[in-house]
Amino acid sequence: MFRGAFPVIKTEELVMRKAKPEDIVFYNTLSDPETSRYEFWEPHRTYEDTQKFLSKIFTKYESGKYFDWTIERRKDKIPVGMISFHDIYPLHARADLGFWIVKKYRNMGYATSAAKAMIEYGFSSLGFERIQALCAVENTASIKVLEKAGMKREALLEKYARLNDDRSKLSDIYMYTIFPQY
Numbered sequence: 001m002f003r004g005a006f007p008v009i010k011t012e013e014l015v016m017r018k019a020k021p022e023d024i025v026f027y028n029t030l031s032d033p034e035t036s037r038y039e040f041w042e043p044h045r046t047y048e049d050t051q052k053f054l055s056k057i058f059t060k061y062e063s064g065k066y067f068d069w070t071i072e073r074r075k076d077k078i079p080v081g082m083i084s085f086h087d088i089y090p091l092h093a094r095a096d097l098g099f100w101i102v103k104k105y106r107n108m109g110y111a112t113s114a115a116k117a118m119i120e121y122g123f124s125s126l127g128f129e130r131i132q133a134l135c136a137v138e139n140t141a142s143i144k145v146l147e148k149a150g151m152k153r154e155a156l157l158e159k160y161a162r163l164n165d166d167r168s169k170l171s172d173i174y175m176y177t178i179f180p181q182y
Helices: 021-030 047-063 110-124 140-148
Strands: 014-018 067-073 079-089 094-101 130-136 152-161 171-178
Touching: 014 110, 021 047, 021 079, 047 067, 067 110, 079 110, 094 110, 110 130, 110 140, 130 140, 130 152, 140 171
Parallel strands: 094 130
Antiparallel strands: 014 067, 067 079, 079 094, 130 171, 152 171
C-alpha cells in the first residue's frame, strides 16, 4: 500500500514514525502483565521476544502490507507507545486500528491524539472507507480513547477471544468503527 518512503505522521505533540531497532526499550512495557492484560498477543517473557517482535515489524515493512508506527513525543523524541493498522483488506477498503502506550505516559492524551491522526491518515491517504478496532469490554481506558477519537461502538462480539487476563475463558469484545465524513 505504501509507495515510496514510509509515512511520518505528526500532531502538535507527537510524531508517528517507523519503528527502529532502538525501540527495544519497549521490552519493559511489552512484558508488563498490565499492558498486555486485555490483549490477544502474549506478553513478552524475554528480551528476545521483543527483538523477534521488532524483527517481524521490519519484515512486514518490506512487504508493504502491515503498518506499525512508534509514537514519539516531539519535544524530546521519547517513544511513548505504538499504533498500527493491521488486518488490512484493500478490496474492502478496511483496516483495524490497534495501539498501546507505555504505562508512565498513559492518561496524557497521547493515545487519543495518535488515534485521531491515524484515522485521518487512513481515510485521506490510504483510502480506507472503514476503520475498526476491537477492545475488551473491561478495557475502560481504551474504550475512552476510541470514543474520544470519534469511533462508535458497533457490536458486542460474545465469547470472541482468549485474553491474557484469563486464557481459560473466551472473553467478550466490543467492535468500534468509524467511517469517513464526506
